Amino acid sequence: MRISMDLELKDTPGQLIHVLTPVSALGGNVLSIVHHHDKKTFRNTVPVYVIFDIEEHKLEELQEGLEKNGVTVVRIGKMRLRERAHILLIGHIIHTDLRQTIDTIDSTGFAEVQDLSLSMPAIDGPSSAIVTIMATGNEELKTSIALLKEIAERKDLLVIVPIDEGGLSGGQNNAG
Amino acid sequence: MQDNSSPFKLAIIGFGAVGQGVARVVQSVPHLEVVAIADSKGVALTPDLEDVLARKRKGKSIANSDLTALDVIRTVDHDVVVEVTPTNIENGEPGLTHFREALKNKRNVVTSNKGPLVAAFGELTELARAQGVALRYEATVGGAMPIINLIRDTLAGTQVLGIRGVLNGTCNYILTRMAEEALEYDQVLSEAQDMGIAEADPTYDVAGIDTACKVVILANAFFNRQVTFADVNVIGIEQITQDALQLARQRGFMVKLIGDVQELTVAPKLIPLGHPLNVSGTLNAASILTDTAGEITVAGKGAGSIETASAILSDILSLMRERD
Numbered sequence A: 001m002r003i004s005m006d007l008e009l010k011d012t013p014g015q016l017i018h019v020l021t022p023v024s025a026l027g028g029n030v031l032s033i034v035h036h037h038d039k040k041t042f043r044n045t046v047p048v049y050v051i052f053d054i055e056e057h058k059l060e061e062l063q064e065g066l067e068k069n070g071v072t073v074v075r076i077g078k079m080r081l082r083e084r085a086h087i088l089l090i091g092h093i094i095h096t097d098l099r100q101t102i103d104t105i106d107s108t109g110f111a112e113v114q115d116l117s118l119s120m121p122a123i124d125g126p127s128s129a130i131v132t133i134m135a136t137g138n139e140e141l142k143t144s145i146a147l148l149k150e151i152a153e154r155k156d157l158l159v160i161v162p163i164d165e166g167g168l169s170g171g172q173n174n175a176g
Numbered sequence B: 001m002q003d004n005s006s007p008f009k010l011a012i013i014g015f016g017a018v019g020q021g022v023a024r025v026v027q028s029v030p031h032l033e034v035v036a037i038a039d040s041k042g043v044a045l046t047p048d049l050e051d052v053l054a055r056k057r058k059g060k061s062i063a064n065s066d067l068t069a070l071d072v073i074r075t076v077d078h079d080v081v082v083e084v085t086p087t088n089i090e091n092g093e094p095g096l097t098h099f100r101e102a103l104k105n106k107r108n109v110v111t112s113n114k115g116p117l118v119a120a121f122g123e124l125t126e127l128a129r130a131q132g133v134a135l136r137y138e139a140t141v142g143g144a145m146p147i148i149n150l151i152r153d154t155l156a157g158t159q160v161l162g163i164r165g166v167l168n169g170t171c172n173y174i175l176t177r178m179a180e181e182a183l184e185y186d187q188v189l190s191e192a193q194d195m196g197i198a199e200a201d202p203t204y205d206v207a208g209i210d211t212a213c214k215v216v217i218l219a220n221a222f223f224n225r226q227v228t229f230a231d232v233n234v235i236g237i238e239q240i241t242q243d244a245l246q247l248a249r250q251r252g253f254m255v256k257l258i259g260d261v262q263e264l265t266v267a268p269k270l271i272p273l274g275h276p277l278n279v280s281g282t283l284n285a286a287s288i289l290t291d292t293a294g295e296i297t298v299a300g301k302g303a304g305s306i307e308t309a310s311a312i313l314s315d316i317l318s319l320m321r322e323r324d
Helices: A017-025 A056-068 A098-106 A138-154 B017-026 B049-057 B069-075 B095-104 B114-131 B148-154 B169-181 B185-194 B209-222 B242-250 B305-323
Strands: A002-010 A029-035 A045-053 A072-079 A083-091 A111-119 A127-135 A158-160 B008-013 B032-038 B043-045 B080-083 B108-111 B160-166 B253-260 B265-272 B283-290 B294-301
Touching: A002 A017, A017 A029, A017 A045, A017 A056, A045 A072, A056 A072, A083 A138, A083 B242, A083 B265, A098 A111, A098 A127, A098 A138, A111 A138, A111 B242, A127 A138, A127 B242, A138 A158, A158 B265, B008 B017, B008 B069, B008 B305, B017 B032, B017 B049, B017 B305, B032 B069, B043 B069, B069 B095, B080 B095, B080 B305, B095 B108, B095 B114, B108 B114, B108 B305, B114 B209, B148 B209, B148 B305, B160 B209, B169 B185, B169 B242, B169 B253, B169 B283, B209 B253, B209 B265, B242 B253
Parallel strands: B008 B032, B008 B080, B080 B108
Antiparallel strands: A002 A045, A002 A072, A029 A045, A083 A127, A083 A158, A111 A127, B032 B043, B160 B253, B160 B283, B253 B265, B283 B294
16 A cells, blocks of 8 residues: 655655654555755654655554654555546657666656556567556645656657647646 | 628639638628639639539639729728648748738738648737727638637636647558558559549648648647747658558557647657547547547548638638627
8 A cells, every 4th residue: 555654754854764663664665755955843843754665553653663663653644546647658668778767657656657668660660659647645646647748759759648738727627 | 880781792813722712602691792802813703602613613713803802802892811722831822912901901821731820820909909809710720620619618617738630631541541450552643643542742631741730730820839840840651561560550559640739849759549539540539638628539521622612611600609
């Protein structure tokens, strides 16, 4: 299960290890960490936002482990991938390292590539692929589509996005 | 105000497919009189329309005078210059000179020619305003599909927040055929060229240039912009593969070339099968998002001699009503 947590850490060096150790000890996989150094609390702690995958029944144990380490757990959110979009890619998809393109989306922590169908008609000809991205929310979906677009354009691939992604009605109608 | 029984006089400048379409459709309208027709080779004064159309069909000259198109605009008495010379997006000529001369001589201009509007929209609308005449260009976007007058007249009082659509029939025909018949781009393009749907040099359509011109016209007309072709980010359809269209279809999408006026972009987009912009063949469609009326979608024939002429005729008739 994918979990997001708002934590507070002491504003001294070397605090992050107190978060990472319990997560990894319970077999969790950290996907994203954001430090809000600019938003220091009145308790003189630093807010940190973490996203990781972990088995659901280990959550309670993790929370205890964190608090034992002096980490304040402000909020725990179970993230579900709710929003979906399909994106077409055309060009030399394989030669330009498809793996890395997918990894970049997966490493955001809020979106992942769930499905990919590829069609390669000829060795030297352009291939075509349709990628399905799932994200935790609409904004996250837009961000991940923009990210995919940026990577693909850098690789000289043609990217075809859904019409309502950033369209007239702000993407609420039909992103997938 | 003039006596409304006096004929409303037109000069048709440009006598290709659209000009000939105009000559056909105006014949059935009472109180409309074509005082001159100019093509690239000469001018016919007070033409017999059937005769001129027959001459054109046989490849004969239509000229019966020594005047040029500019002479007609300057010296022959008429109310409306119907400027239907071919679109030139490099510098708008020869249309741009015709527009300027017509407006300077206090003649209304009705056109299907995008070139002058893309090159000098601000200058031309300002000149028309200063001279107290009208510049009407419904036929430049979407052919027979009403959009410009729809927004200007019918939707007056709403604020337009966005316009986007399938604005090029050639691209739509190619993408539709590729998806439905599982044919490759090159093959469908040749077929479209054989049928007269695509030009021998198809670049203007398939590279998205024509759609971008329409985006420029709509942006200048309804978003108070001063943009030109260079401001539009354009991607055409030449790279699209049949495989990509099949993959999209398996997931319930078609690919359409979409012009987005607010974003100033032209790009192929995935359209859900049930979406109102998912029109097939050579059809055009446009969605207008307004503050109070929500989203309104229109569809219709985007090209063709008679269809484009019908849009020109609607502009002429609205000017005639304003005169009367």
